[in-house]
Each structure stands twice: as C-alpha cells, then as structure tokens.
Amino acid sequence: MDNLGDIVGRSLLITRKPVPLRNEVVERLRSAISKQLLPQGARLIERQLCEMLGVSRTLVREALRQLEAEGLVTIIPNRGPSVAVLDRETAKGIYEVRAVLEALAGELFVKRATEEDRQRLRTAFAAGKRALERGDNAGALDEWTRFYDALHAGARNESISAALCPLIGRTHILRLRSWSMPGRRQESMKELEAMLDAVLGDDPARAWESCRTHVLNAAVSALKSFDQETPQPAKPTSRRTKRTASPRE
Amino acid sequence: MDNLGDIVGRSLLITRKPVPLRNEVVERLRSAISKQLLPQGARLIERQLCEMLGVSRTLVREALRQLEAEGLVTIIPNRGPSVAVLDRETAKGIYEVRAVLEALAGELFVKRATEEDRQRLRTAFAAGKRALERGDNAGALDEWTRFYDALHAGARNESISAALCPLIGRTHILRLRSWSMPGRRQESMKELEAMLDAVLGDDPARAWESCRTHVLNAAVSALKSFDQETPQPAKPTSRRTKRTASPRE
DNA sequence: CTTGATATTCCTGTATGCCGTAGTACAATG
DNA sequence: CATTGTACTACGGCATACAGGAATATCAAG
Numbered sequence: 001m002d003n004l005g006d007i008v009g010r011s012l013l014i015t016r017k018p019v020p021l022r023n024e025v026v027e028r029l030r031s032a033i034s035k036q037l038l039p040q041g042a043r044l045i046e047r048q049l050c051e052m053l054g055v056s057r058t059l060v061r062e063a064l065r066q067l068e069a070e071g072l073v074t075i076i077p078n079r080g081p082s083v084a085v086l087d088r089e090t091a092k093g094i095y096e097v098r099a100v101l102e103a104l105a106g107e108l109f110v111k112r113a114t115e116e117d118r119q120r121l122r123t124a125f126a127a128g129k130r131a132l133e134r135g136d137n138a139g140a141l142d143e144w145t146r147f148y149d150a151l152h153a154g155a156r157n158e159s160i161s162a163a164l165c166p167l168i169g170r171t172h173i174l175r176l177r178s179w180s181m182p183g184r185r186q187e188s189m190k191e192l193e194a195m196l197d198a199v200l201g202d203d204p205a206r207a208w209e210s211c212r213t214h215v216l217n218a219a220v221s222a223l224k225s226f227d228q229e230t231p232q233p234a235k236p237t238s239r240r241t242k243r244t245a246s247p248r249e
Numbered sequence: 250m251d252n253l254g255d256i257v258g259r260s261l262l263i264t265r266k267p268v269p270l271r272n273e274v275v276e277r278l279r280s281a282i283s284k285q286l287l288p289q290g291a292r293l294i295e296r297q298l299c300e301m302l303g304v305s306r307t308l309v310r311e312a313l314r315q316l317e318a319e320g321l322v323t324i325i326p327n328r329g330p331s332v333a334v335l336d337r338e339t340a341k342g343i344y345e346v347r348a349v350l351e352a353l354a355g356e357l358f359v360k361r362a363t364e365e366d367r368q369r370l371r372t373a374f375a376a377g378k379r380a381l382e383r384g385d386n387a388g389a390l391d392e393w394t395r396f397y398d399a400l401h402a403g404a405r406n407e408s409i410s411a412a413l414c415p416l417i418g419r420t421h422i423l424r425l426r427s428w429s430m431p432g433r434r435q436e437s438m439k440e441l442e443a444m445l446d447a448v449l450g451d452d453p454a455r456a457w458e459s460c461r462t463h464v465l466n467a468a469v470s471a472l473k474s475f476d477q478e479t480p481q482p483a484k485p486t487s488r489r490t491k492r493t494a495s496p497r498e
Numbered sequence: 499c500t501t502g503a504t505a506t507t508c509c510t511g512t513a514t515g516c517c518g519t520a521g522t523a524c525a526a527t528g
Numbered sequence: 529c530a531t532t533g534t535a536c537t538a539c540g541g542c543a544t545a546c547a548g549g550a551a552t553a554t555c556a557a558g
Contacts, residue, residue: 019326020326020540020541021540021541022314022540022541045508045509045510046509046510047509055541055542056541056542056543057542057543058307058310058540058541058542058543059540059541059542061311061510061511062310062311062314065311065314065315066314066315066318069315069318069319070318071408071411077268077269077510077511077549078509078510078511078548078549078550079509079510079549079550079551080509080510081510090407090408093405093406093407093408093409094408096353096357096406096408096409097350097353097406097408097409097412100349100350100352100353101346101349101350101412103349104345104346104349108345156342157342157345157346158339158342159320159339159342159343159345159346159416160342160345160346162320162415163346163350163412163416166411167408167412269510269511269512270511270512271511271512292538294537294538294539295538295539296538304512304513305512305513305514306513306514307511307512307513307514308511308512308513310539310540324539326520326539326540327519327520327521327538327539327540328520328521328538328539329538329539329540330539
C-alpha cells in the first residue's frame with residue numbers, strides 16, 4: 001500500500017488549527033487584569049468590553065465566565081462582573097496552595113523531565129533574568145510565566161498546570177508590586193537560581209523543598225505589600241468612575 | 250467615625266443571593282456526567298441539551314465552557330463538545346495532585362477548624378458511611394462529596410476547594426467503578442475512618458500523611474479498574490448512536 | 499438637611515434567529 | 529472499489545430583543 005501518504009510522509013501536513021476567537025479574548029482580558037490595565041474592583045461592563053475588544057457580547061460573556069472560574073473576575077448576580085480584589089487572606093491562601101503544587105511540580109520535574117525540557121527551562125530562566133536585570137518588570141512577568149510553564153510542562157502532569165495556572169495569574173499583581181520594592185528583585189533572583197539548580201539536579205526531595213521555600217519566600221514579600229500599602233478599599237461608588245475609558249466620541 | 254457600620258459589624262448582613270439559572274444547568278450536567286448518565290466520549294450536541302434541559306442555547310454554551318474549564322468536557326474546535334474521556338495517565342496525574350492538596354487540606358483542618366467544622370465533618374462522615382453500607386453507591390457519592398466539602402471548608406482556604414473541586418469531579422466515575430468491586434467498599438471505609446481520626450486529632454503532620462495516603466490508596470484501586478476493564482475506546486463512530494434520545498416525534 | 503418615596507436609567511440574564519464554515523455520511527460516478 | 533460530489537449536521541460567531549434587578553437621580557415632605 002504505497003499510497004500518496006506513504007510517499008510524502010507528513011511533511012506536507014498543514015497544521016492550521018482553528019483557534020477559537022474566545023481564547024484570544026480570554027488572554028487579552030487576563031493580561032489586562034494582571035497588568036492592572038483593568039484595576040482591581042473595576043466593574044466590567046459587557047458592552048464596553050465588546051467595543052474595546054471588537055467582539056460580540058457572546059464571546060465577552062463566555063470569556064468572563066472563564067475568568068470567573070479562574071478567580072480573576074468576580075460576578076455578582078444581577079450586578080455583573082468586576083475585577084476580583086485580592087485581599088490579604090485570600091492571597092495567603094493562594095500561596096499556601098501554590099507552595100505545595102510548585103513543590104510537587106519540582107519533584108516531578110526531576111523525575112520526569114527530558115533533556116529538552118531542561119534546556120527549555122534554562123532558556124526561559126535566562127530570558128527572565130535578563131528582563132529582570134533590565135528593570136522591565138512587565139516583560140519579566142511574561143518571561144517568568146514562561147519559565148513556570150516550562151517547569152510545569154516538564155512535570156508531565158497536566159492537572160498541575162491546570163490547577164496552578166489560575167493561582168499564578170492571581171498573584172501576578174502581587175509579584176509586580178513586590179518587584180517594585182527596592183532590593184526585592186535581587187533577592188528574587190537568588191531564590192530562583194537556587195530553585196533552578198535544585199530542579200535541574202537529581203534529588204526529588206531537594207527539588208520539592210526548594211520550590212516550596214521559593215514560593216513561601218515569595219509569599220512573605222508579597223504579603224508585606226498589604227501591610228505597608230495604603231489599604232485603599234476603593235469602594236466602587238459611582239459607576240461613572242471607570243467611564244473615562246470610553247469617550248464614546 | 251463611629252458610624253453604625255462600625256458598631257454592628259457585618260452580623261446583620263442580609264445575604265439573599267439570586268441564583269442564576271446557569272448554575273443550575275452546570276450542576277445538572279456535572280452530575281449527569283459523573284453519574285455516567287452521559288457516558289464518556291458522548292458528544293454533547295448543544296441543541297439536544299437545550300431540549301433536555303429546557304433552556305436556551307446561550308446557557309448551554311456557557312455551561313459547557315465552564316465544564317470544559319473543569320476538565321469534564323472536551324471541546325474540539327469546529328467539532329463541538331463531548332464528555333471528556335479519562336485515560337489512565339490523566340487519572341494518575343489527577344491523583345498525584347489530589348494527594349498533596351488533600352494532604353494540605355487535612356493539615357490546615359487540624360490547625361484551623363472550629364468545633365462546628367468538626368461536628369459537620371462527623372455528621373457527613375456518618376451519612377456517607379450509612380449510604381455506603383446500604384450499598385447505595387450513587388447516594389454515597391453525594392454524601393462523601395459533602396464530607397470532602399466539610400473538610401475543605403474547615404481548612405479555611407478557598408483556593409484549596411477551588412483547585413480540588415474539578416479534580417474530585419473528574420474522579421467520581423472512578424470512585425463509582427471502584428466501589429462496585431467486591432470488598433473495596435469495606436477497604437475504603439477503613440481508610441476513611443483512619444483519615445477522620447487523624448483529621449480530628451491535633452497533629453497536623455499526621456493529618457497530612459493520613460490524607461495523603463488515603464488518596465494514594467484510592468488512586469491504586471481506581472487505577473486498577475483501567476487494567477482489568479475492557480479498554481473500550483468506544484470510538485464515537487456514527488453520530489446516530491446517541492440519537493435514540495431524541496426521537497423527533 | 500435628612501428622610502422617604504418614586505422615576506429613571508443601566509446592565510445583566512435569557513432567548514432567539516441568522517449566517518458562514520468545518521466535518522461527515524452517503525450516494526453517484528467512473 | 530476508489531474517488532468525487534453533495535447534502536446535512538452542528539459549531540462558531542454575531543446581532544437583537546426583552547424582562548427584571550440594582551443603582552442612581554429626582555423630588556416631596558418633615
């Protein structure tokens with residue numbers, strides 16, 4: 001059976017995969033939130049988002065539901081969605097969970113990652129380090145997200161990534177905040193270096209501990225920002241507050 | 250500034266919350282899936298679901314998206330949603346994650362649960378035990394779900410519940426399967442008793458270990474069902490197969 | 499000026515119709 | 529019997545409609 005397929009192999013394969021517009025919408029919103037383009041507590045009016053994104057309400061709604069499931073958005077019935085506010089307690093809880101999950105990821109990475117995985121991790125690490133030294137915090141956020149992605153990918157357990165993704169997303173804001181504190185970036189780098197080292201080693205238990213303490217350290221410095229920053233409950237009094245963004249000609 | 254709010258605190262807060270129909274839809278579908286009313290791999294045709302549930306497409310779509318986020322439903326672009334099939338590897342991964350999360354929940358329960366929490370836990374345990382001894386597997390599933398809910402609630406960390414909820418949902422099927430194996434129910438009860446005991450004690454480390462091993466044991470017996478059961482990939486060949494449900498007069 | 503009642507507006511929640519396109523079963527065709 | 533053509537199904541996305549709840553604005557009265 002030497003049909004055409006056997007002859008040309010898979011070289012001609014067109015890989016175009018139909019990526020639903022919805023995903024794009026979700027990502028845009030997610031990034032807008034973590035970069036504080038949409039500040040905490042801001043109400044998210046569906047139609048406004050439609051205009052901003054240039055998509056229909058259907059998509060916006062579905063995206064908002066998904067973001068709600070991820071905890072980035074709070075939807076109050078009959079009132080609508082708004083950017084979730086992260087209070088100290090919740091943040092603490094998130095870090096508690098992250099700590100064990102990252103630890104697990106680290107352990108499994110040691111056990112399962114291929115050389116390719118390790119290489120990707122090193123690359124991502126370098127990129128993140130560069131961005132951080134450049135002082136490009138927003139960029140660094142992206143790069144380090146890739147680093148974590150590589151780490152989780154190497155752990156060969158999709159459930160970990162699925163569980164961690166929303167948690168990490170919700171702490172992005174805190175991370176940005178803590179990076180803008182003096183000296184914190186250097187500290188962060190040191191921890192990350194230790195973590196990388198452990199994870200690239202061959203001792204699962206050490207990787208576990210190292211990842212765990214990394215997250216716990218991050219938690220400490222992130223939670224600090226709650227104590228010193230202006231509390232600023234910023235009650236969403238008037239609905240007009242955010243209106244400035246849509247001049248409506 | 251001692252206004253009224255400062256005096257009475259939040260004790261008088263009226264919490265009446267309107268429950269959106271959407272949630273109902275999600276729950277129905279979730280339960281239908283975990284009870285295998287909708288078998289693995291079954292295609293979920295939006296309009297059929299609309300008829301079955303008596304709601305509009307909008308709701309069905311949003312519900313499906315949410316279930317996808319939870320991993321209970323797989324949506325293939327331009328092909329549509331179907332009930333997610335749980336293969337051995339994925340299941341193993343889920344249990345790996347559940348193990349550490351339940352362990353964390355157990356540890357935190359010991360540290361933070363109030364007497365009321367403990368009482369609720371005991372109650373739920375008793376109910377689950379009864380259902381299990383009665384041989385009512387489907388009912389037991391519900392009861393034990395409540396047990397876990399109580400456990401997680403006592404851990405005072407919403408992120409744990411949020412992360413665990415989808416994982417537990419996806420393993421319901423396996424749990425049902427393993428309970429229908431001879432002797433497994435007794436075994437399961439023993440483990441659960443040990444776990445309850447540890448969690449009601451005052452040693453966080455013991456609770457951690459106990460919860461962890463409980464999940465790992467469950468994993469072992471659940472994974473067995475993959476090895477002995479007919480693989481039954483059940484390729485969804487004809488689209489007519491499921492059609493019997495909609496006679497169309 | 500505060501309180502209470504009423505009107506208004508905004509926005510969500512839900513339903514529905516429409517079109518374009520992808521995938522699939524099945525017949526036609528050579 | 530393999531290929532091709534065709535019709536159907538169902539999703540993906542958009543637009544619109546409308547009821548009902550909440551927040552706000554307006555206004556009257558004490």
